[in-house]
Amino acid sequence: MKKLKNILLLLTILSLKAIPVSAVTSFELGDTTFTRTDAVDIASHQKWMTLEDFTSLKDSGVKYLIIKASENVDYENPYLAKHKDYAEANGLAVASYHYSKYTDVESARAEARMFVETLKKNGLDENTLIFNDLEDEVTYKDKSEAQVVENTKAFFDQLKELGYNNIGLYTYANFKYRSGVEEILGKEDTWIAQYPNTPSVGGTYEVKWKDSGYGAWQYASSMTLKGHRLDANIDYGMLASRISLEDGTNWDTVTNTRTGKTKAEKDAERRKVTEDQIESIKKLQYNEEVRRIEKYILENVDN
Numbered sequence: 001m002k003k004l005k006n007i008l009l010l011l012t013i014l015s016l017k018a019i020p021v022s023a024v025t026s027f028e029l030g031d032t033t034f035t036r037t038d039a040v041d042i043a044s045h046q047k048w049m050t051l052e053d054f055t056s057l058k059d060s061g062v063k064y065l066i067i068k069a070s071e072n073v074d075y076e077n078p079y080l081a082k083h084k085d086y087a088e089a090n091g092l093a094v095a096s097y098h099y100s101k102y103t104d105v106e107s108a109r110a111e112a113r114m115f116v117e118t119l120k121k122n123g124l125d126e127n128t129l130i131f132n133d134l135e136d137e138v139t140y141k142d143k144s145e146a147q148v149v150e151n152t153k154a155f156f157d158q159l160k161e162l163g164y165n166n167i168g169l170y171t172y173a174n175f176k177y178r179s180g181v182e183e184i185l186g187k188e189d190t191w192i193a194q195y196p197n198t199p200s201v202g203g204t205y206e207v208k209w210k211d212s213g214y215g216a217w218q219y220a221s222s223m224t225l226k227g228h229r230l231d232a233n234i235d236y237g238m239l240a241s242r243i244s245l246e247d248g249t250n251w252d253t254v255t256n257t258r259t260g261k262t263k264a265e266k267d268a269e270r271r272k273v274t275e276d277q278i279e280s281i282k283k284l285q286y287n288e289e290v291r292r293i294e295k296y297i298l299e300n301v302d303n
Contacts, residue, residue, distance in 0.1 A: 001041065001099075001133060001170070001193065001218070001231060025198045026222045029230065030060035035199040035206050035219050037061065038235040041097070043068035044077050048228060054086040056225060064239050065092045066131070070118040071099040073110050081122045093243040096124055097131035097170060101138050104147075105154040112158035119164070126163045129242045131170045131191060132156065134181060145177040152181050166242055168215065189238060193218040199232075210236045 027034050040062055042049065057065070065087040068077045080096075087094050098115040102108035119128060132155055140148050152169075159167055169185050171178055173194035182190045192214045196205045199219040209217040215238025223232040 001043075001135070001221075026224055026229075027220075029056065029062075029223055029225045033201065034223075035201060035203065035232070036234050037223065037232045039064035039066055039095075039216065039233040039239055040223075041066035041068070041218070041231045041233065042083060044079050046083070046228070046230070047079050049083065049086070051086050051089060053225060054083075054090045054092065058090040058092055063093060064095060064233075064235070064243055066095040066097055066233075068133075069096045069098055069122070069124070069130075070111075070115050072101040073107070073114045076118045076121075080118070084122060084124065093239075094124070095129040095131065095239070095243055097133045099133045099136070100155065101136050102151055102155060103138060103143075105151055108151040108155040109158040112155045113162065116159065116162045116164055127166060128164070129166045129168060129239070130159070130164055131168045133170045135170070135172055135175060135193075140176045145180040148177045149180045149184065153184055156184065168238060168242070170218075187213040188215050189242075190214055191216040191218065191233070191238070195220055195222075206234065215239070 025034075029037065037060065040057055042065065054065075065083070067080055067083050067087075069080055070076050084094050096119060098111065098118075100108075100111055102111050115130070119125075119130065124130075132152065134152060139151070143151075156167055159165075167185065168189045168191055169182060170191040170193065171181060173192060175181070192209055194205060194209070194217070196203065196219065199206065205219065206217070214236055216233055216235045218231055218233045220232040221229060223230045
């Protein structure tokens with residue numbers, strides 16, 4: 001989120017973007033000519049928000065509020081508890097995210113522990129849908145895809161070990177190793193960010209990200225409320241499936257409202273694909289070995 005906005009600003013300054021950021025349409029909360037806003041994500045930048053502002057979100061049709069909890073190993077959002085209370089007072093379901101800056105397995109696990117500590121301190125229990133906000137350059141600079149994937153798996157594994165299994169990934173369309181990291185949980189549990197100039201109802205990108213199988217799409221940081229900017233998001237089934245369920249939910253058995261399949265079923269599908277790929281590789285290797293032996297026999301054994 002923070003990274004994507006900084007990238008847009010930088011591209012404008014350097015005149016590397018064909019259409020400047022100023023061309024990105026600003027629109028008011030509740031304007032139905034733009035992509036539907038199912039969720040809004042906020043951080044300490046939105047400290048200006050009052051209880052009445054959360055009422056405005058609810059009245060406009062927003063269902064979910066995703067609040068930043070922590071960053072790295074040393075930052076906790078001081079407005080998390082207040083914004084959580086305001087959201088719940090207005091019937092908005094609450095999720096949370098951590099802005100990651102890990103560079104190896106050890107730091108990834110440390111950040112996950114910091115995230116969980118912050119969640120517990122602010123009354124967000126194991127049932128809460130939580131996201132790894134993976135966008136900062138430090139997480140992939142001078143690293144291979146395998147390293148970034150390994151670090152990210154370590155982050156998620158630590159969350160699970162601490163009892164937080166309702167997990168998702170947030171990243172942006174041009175993240176260097178997006179294809180690798182989104183395979184960890186699957187696209188259906190990935191919240192993708194990409195800002196078109198005009199995010200219209202039924203527009204190209206709205207359809208693209210849904211048809212590509214993503215769980216949710218952050219499509220703008222230019223939605224306004226009382227002159228302040230907010231991030232806007234549409235849910236493709238992940239949020240509806242993973243937020244506001246009863247305590248003790250077995251997340252593997254929850255049916256995704258878009259795919260019609262449970263997480264366990266999707267995981268099984270991915271394992272089956274992997275097993276099929278391995279079997280195909282074995283067959284290729286076997287056939288190559290057979291051909292090598294046949295060639296040897298033809299060249300070295302007298303008739």
